[in-house]
């Protein structure tokens with residue numbers, strides 16, 4: 001709803017729908033009525049619109065987009081009176097004015113804001129476009145070029161920049177409502193005609209700008225349709241009179257809002273928030289537990305991951321001690337940190353001043369004792385259980401009793417590591433993804449004794465260092481890598497059976513993955529997987545050779561080992577599944593030598609090759625991984641399907657416009673997913689990953705949408 005009061009001739013209208021004043025039906029109706037009242041009231045000389053609480057408004061109520069038609073009045077109907085009013089209307093912005101919120105402000109004649117306020121059109125991120133005049137009014141205010149940037153990127157613009165662009169007329173420092181009232185009074189009597197955006201002309205930026213922008217947007221936001229629709233709408237503002245432009249905007253909005261991409265992106269928006277609400281099996285949860293303060297941190301190991309993690313901490317202003325086993329490794333790690341900071345400055349992702357500030361809070365050491373006073377330590381040494389246990393035992397003695405001890409292990413059991421300490425409640429996994437400074441996912445892993453306070457602390461830390469933290473339970477390889485295993489295994493089987501690695505990658509990239517499986521393997525280094533496979537087999541008393549085709553009755557494909565033994569380690573050696581010309585180069589070219597190696601391998605084992613469609617490639621890789629996802633849910637390793645989707649989106653770049661693998665399964669209908677998995681199980685009996693998940697079988701009988709799976713899981717704990 002919207003509140004109305006007359007304060008000495010100023011109509012003060014408050015958008016009232018906390019926490020973000022989303023423009024629900026009630027708010028739109030309330031705003032329309034309040035504007036009418038202000039218009040009709042002869043005593044009112046000017047009007048101020050503000051938001052209740054911390055925010056102006058986060059825009060349309062996204063929950064209203066799905067299914068039923070948007071009830072009238074729409075935002076445009078509600079705001080028409082602001083546009084037409086001869087009394088000056090001022091938007092007084094605190095917090096955020098986003099999407100429809102900014103559109104309301106653009107219907108006003110003036111906009112003032114607090115120094116910390118933010119404005120923007122984030123609609124592209126939820127698969128739509130600003131559909132209440134944003135694409136027609138913003139170009140009339142700040143021009144085509146800046147409008148394209150803001151609307152196609154969805155970025156938030158801070159107050160200072162908004163002032164420079166002309167979106168804000170003034171930045172004010174006192175109470176925003178009082179400032180709004182004073183400002184409104186100061187413009188009474190000035191003709192508002194020139195302030196009405198619909199009356200302004202959009203400068204002709206020429207059609208070439210749009211041709212160039214289409215190419216840029218297609219490349220930068222590959223696969224996403226909303227940014228392209230935004231361009232069409234902005235172009236209409238240049239080519240058509242205001243009312244015709246508005247009609248065109250609405251038409252484009254309607255097409256987008258009913259698209260599968262919008263549904264998936266809006267699911268992702270809420271999934272991220274649902275996933276942030278964590279819960280432990282004990283019942284303790286994000287509402288009941290409080291984080292401990294983390295004023296200082298330590299990182300052990302300055303290799304690939306440790307250096308990246310330290311970078312995340314220091315760029316978030318957390319003084320960090322980076323510890324290595326010797327000076328040589330330490331220097332190498334520090335060089336990486338400094339190089340990445342320089343790179344960020346060169347790419348204008350931060351200023352030189354920010355980079356210097358970050359490096360000033362980094363301390364280095366070759367002595368674990370220097371961690372005695374930090375609040376939290378993240379260990380990132382080699383993936384070796386004995387070494388990790390040794391380090392945790394030492395840390396337990398060195399660190400303050402309140403210090404939280406985290407491990408970046410990608411597969412090892414958290415409980416076993418915790419047993420090396422007398423503070424098992426303070427041991428937790430914080431699994432970052434490579435490159436740690438870039439990838440957003442932080443997979444936090446609790447053990448059986450990890451306390452809620454510890455979990456709350458690493459979840460809060462994740463947010464603070466700009467990651468997306470997701471909580472999972474401990475199991476072999478946790479969630480991300482555990483699901484990746486059947487996905488990668490199927491990729492190799494597909495290659496054995498006749499698809500080339502390049503066809504596999506093409507199918508995945510056409511689907512929307514940023515990189516195919518084989519390119520990712522080359523990037524990580526084929527030798528890493530080689531060592532992990534050998535080590536894991538050794539632990540089980542098995543000696544792997546490139547002739548191994550079955551392990552304990554389970555089909556395996558060791559083609560990657562064959563490549564490693566030929567010196568093809570991936571990007572680092574200049575060739576792997578692809579050819580890169582020379583070590584370290586990134587441009588991947590298909591390599592006939594690899595195809596010959598595969599041919600030879602298949603001849604040796606008498607494997608009959610066949611033509612494999614891209615549909616089969618996608619189905620086998622994705623369904624194998626989705627089936628594993630259901631098993632993870634069934635075992636309670638995660639408490640909700642949204643966790644898995646967020647892990648795939650932020651850990652592996654699953655396209656948001658496909659909503660994550662569990663959402664994708666939901667869209668395919670679970671009965672179809674289950675039937676296909678059963679068929680694959682029949683056809684490929686030697687792959688344990690095709691054993692259908694019991695939870696999937698159960699859910700497939702119900703036809704419940706993904707939003708209802710969690711309640712079924714909770715009500716059927718013994719599936």
Ligand SMILES: CC(C)(COP(=O)(O)OP(=O)(O)OC[C@H]1O[C@@H](n2cnc3c(N)ncnc32)[C@H](O)[C@@H]1OP(=O)(O)O)[C@@H](O)C(=O)NCCC(=O)NCCSC(=O)CC(=O)CCCCCCCCCCCCC(=O)O
Pocket residue numbers: 019020022058059060061062063064065066067068069070074075096098099100101103122123126128129130131132134253254257258270273274
């Ligand atoms: C605002 C934020 C930056 C705040 O962040 P933070 O403080 O971190 O809090 P959060 O946890 O994110 O949020 C708190 C709480 O609020 C919920 N929430 C946030 N925003 C919205 C929202 N816009 N709608 C609903 N709910 C919202 C959030 O989920 C949290 O709740 P919880 O999940 O219960 O924990 C941040 O929240 C943020 O970035 N928000 C999103 C901002 C955004 O994307 N805004 C754009 C919205 S779209 C929009 O405005 C569209 C338009 O431009 C106008 C629409 C025109 C309509 C035209 C009508 C024509 C209709 C014809 C169609 C016919 C077809 C049909 O309908 O069938």
Ligand SMILES: NC(=O)C1=CN([C@@H]2O[C@H](COP(=O)(O)OP(=O)(O)OC[C@H]3O[C@@H](n4cnc5c(N)ncnc54)[C@H](O)[C@@H]3O)[C@@H](O)[C@H]2O)C=CC1
Pocket residue numbers: 300301302303304305306323324325326329380381382383384387391408409410411431432433434524
């Ligand atoms: N590389 C990757 O893609 C990912 C790795 N991980 C995990 O992160 C951890 C680290 O992996 P990487 O960074 O790739 O390894 P790395 O080999 O690049 O770095 C490990 C570093 O630890 C140092 N180190 C070893 N023993 C030490 C000790 N006693 N004291 C101080 N430093 C010591 C080494 O000198 C080396 O610099 C492993 O547990 C790994 O499984 C997790 C996610 C992704």
